[in-house]
Amino acid sequence: MALLAPTSWAAHGLGMGYEPKYPASFKNFDYVNPDAPKGGDLVLSSSGSFDKLNPFTLRGVPPVGMGYSSNGFVFSEYGLVFDSLMTPSEDEPFSNYGLLAEDVQLAPDRLSVTFRLNPKAKFSDGSPVLAKDVKYSFDTLMSKQAGPTFRSYWVDIKDAVVVGERTIRFDFKRQNSELHMIIGQLPVFSSAWGKGKPFDQIVSEPPIASGPYVVDKVDFGKYISYRRRTDYWAADLPVRKGMFNFGSVSYQYFKDKLGEEESLKAGSLDAMEEGSIIAWVRRYKGRRFDSGELIKEEISHRRFTGMQGLVPNLRQPRFQDMRVRQALALAFDFDWLNQHLFYGRRARTTSYFQNSDDLMAQPDVTPEEQALMDHLKNRQRYIDNTRGELPRPAASGDTAEGLRRNLVRAQELLREAGWTYRNGALRDKDGTPFVINFDIADRSSGVVLAPYARNLAKLGITLDYRLRDPSLLKKKQDDLEFDMAINIAGGSSSPGNELFDDFGSKSANEKGSQNLGGISDPVIDEILEVIVNSPDRKSLAAGARLLDRYLLHQNYVIPMYYGKQYFIAHKRKLRRPEAPLPQRLLAGSAMLTMWWIDPAAK
Missing domain, CATH: 3.40.190.10 (Periplasmic binding protein-like II)
Incomplete structure (x- = not known):
């Protein structure tokens, strides 16, 4: 710029x-x-x-x-x-x-x-x-x-x-x-x-x-x-x-968050940011809180949060089919999680540039976006891959009927993609069952994944999540040896060169890159060049919206949620x-x- x-x-x-x-x-x-x-x-x-x-x-x-x-x-x-x-x-x-x-x-x-x-x-x-x-x-x-x-x-x-x-x-x-x-x-x-x-x-x-x-x-x-x-x-x-x-x-290290919580309540720590709302509401209590020695603060924010989501490994053939990715997203019931686990304190992620007024894609394409789109070498491919309304994450309204409707649609998509339910599991044409191995670094992730696993089981898919040592989990992700992972992508208030590492084809198979899912698409590569070479903020914002719209249509990520406040x-x-x-x-x-x-x- x-x-x-x-x-x-x-x-x-x-x-x-x-x-x-x-x-x-x-x-x-x-x-x-x-x-x-x-x-x-x-x-x-x-x-x-x-x-x-x-x-x-x-x-x-x-x-x-x-x-x-x-x-x-x-x-x-x-x-x-x-x-x-x-x-x-x-x-x-x-x-x-x-x-x-x-x-x-x-x-x-x-x-x-x-x-x-x-x-x-x-x-x-x-x-x-x-x-x-x-x-x-x-x-x-x-x-x-x-x-x-x-x-x-x-x-x-x-x-x-x-x-x-x-x-x-x-x-x-x-x-x-x-x-x-x-x-x-x-x-x-x-x-x-x-x-x-x-x-x-x-x-x-x-x-x-x-x-x-x-x-x-x-x-x-x-x-x-x-x-x-x-x-x-x-x-x-x-x-x-x-x-x-x-x-x-100084930092004291603990095996898990529960150890950190107990150390805080014992007076050994000066402060702690809590990511689990369940823990915040239910466990941050006791003598030191009652006396005022420890203070609980919920600090509101509107920080750029990016796309936090469940990322399937696109290097695996089964995840390359967008219908499969759409089905997996339909089984993630945010509305239930927000009411039953998060006490209504979470908001659904809908953009790779969440909370940025000028970078988030909107339902209508702006003239600035249209002008950039018209100059893309891959213009027709962009149009073909972004037809229809701007995608929004599936909602259930926290009702059994809403979840059922989503799962029925997920079954249809999986069937179209060649997956059938037989012998107690969803299987491909060779009879291989659909099993997703998911390593997690802390128990709080397991609390979120448990209801997701129940919903996937109704489709015949097994989600096997296991607690791993963080260093082992990091190595496996760096080596691209995983089925699905939790990741945050995008989110910069001024996106630029880091996008090549987040979404560029050259980083798709680079060990240790930020392109965890393995996204590789010439349309995206071209849009990244447009963004990085934008002459001013207005042009950059239009390029970011163009990118956001395309990424959302490809369902590369199962959108999760973001916090509306910090818990300290x-x-x-x-x-x-x-x-x-x-x-x-x-x-x-x-x-x-x-x-x-x-x-x-x-």
Whole structure:
């Protein structure tokens, strides 16, 4: 998109197709408390395990708090250890402001972007952050020693060139509207990390980076703590003012959520975000809640949530038939789940860009969408595959008749696809029964899948879900060895290059990619190019709606639901800004970055 900032040095911020909200003179982001006191220890928790401190390699599981993983960035969640060239604001669709880079310049031909580093920037070992370190970080993440997402995300970047001691230029293979923005998100680390080891063999060595925290204590699989740097170089920058306020942040690991809950109620944890509404309503009770030592908060939001759904593995022939995918979706009874398990607190996901006013496909095709569609090389295929009304997830109204109607239609579709019920099971023409193996990482997923399994059983399909160790589950998904999985796709407020990894054909069979289902379609590939090369926000939004409409018609995912609020229990000593939670920011990220401990609280 257009760079709406000066083409000379001292471009403090960049907006994707619009003028950045914050001027060069801004003191802090509106959603933080710039006077938040520093200090105190925040004790949190996580389920599962971790076995490495390098979040960028494919194998293994990194600890919570790093902010990155081999499966790609989670840009709306801040890491505690790594700084990037630029950092986003959370109350704009996609704006970047200088962090490690104090200046940025996009070339007039848009085939390169140059960053000038802040001379104050230092790594945790005291060494300065130089252009050679930025190049090392980029080259390393683009190599096969790192996870594949980085190569997909920055595929149009040709090279990183050291221009001067603190000046780095990225050359592009072609014009790409967002490359100058997304390369600003590059996490930078020192070449001294690992003392010369091959990058994929750096496992237990704490990162040497420039972020606000360093790894302090580690007990692999059980415990990790991060200590705030007293010499953090960016503490007084506008993009960090009022943020990262805790003296230390630690995570205790538990086998499951129940262990986390009990530890919170025993007073060992300071806060916990609960994902299970059943647990929230039924189990978050006791003496500490009654006395006010522990506080329950339901924080409303309208965050971009993306498409959370059940993803069938399209690499298996049985799931390539859209009629089968439609039948599986008809058996998922959200209305029953919402009334009987979620106390009406969930909403149905209907879009890959859920909660974005301008990115979600609407029933009527807009003139902007039509104009883009008319220029597609695969125009006729797009039209043929999106005929009819905009798909909406099947509803039962939480009635037996509504569910029966859906299951009858599912039977018809399965029969059309060649599946017949005989000898006690739904079978294909060779007699093989329809069995779906489904690995889950926590028991709460089993609660949701149990009624789905009952509905599928009425069709003759067996859904065999089993609790697995999270690291084993991750490896199987990375290796594409699964039948069905829960996944979240899309959801960016400013979709761009990450879509290639989410939905592009090149990532369909790439181990460790975000394209978990294995989507491969030339129509989608062409639309992704349209989106990435959009000249402004209006054009990008039209492209996103075009993509959303097509994806929904293909039934690649069985839409599930999203939460309308965050459920957080915390000790009364914790405080948060009065400003509403920004639309882009997750509750867990907000706690790490914006909350603080009240020195006067007991």
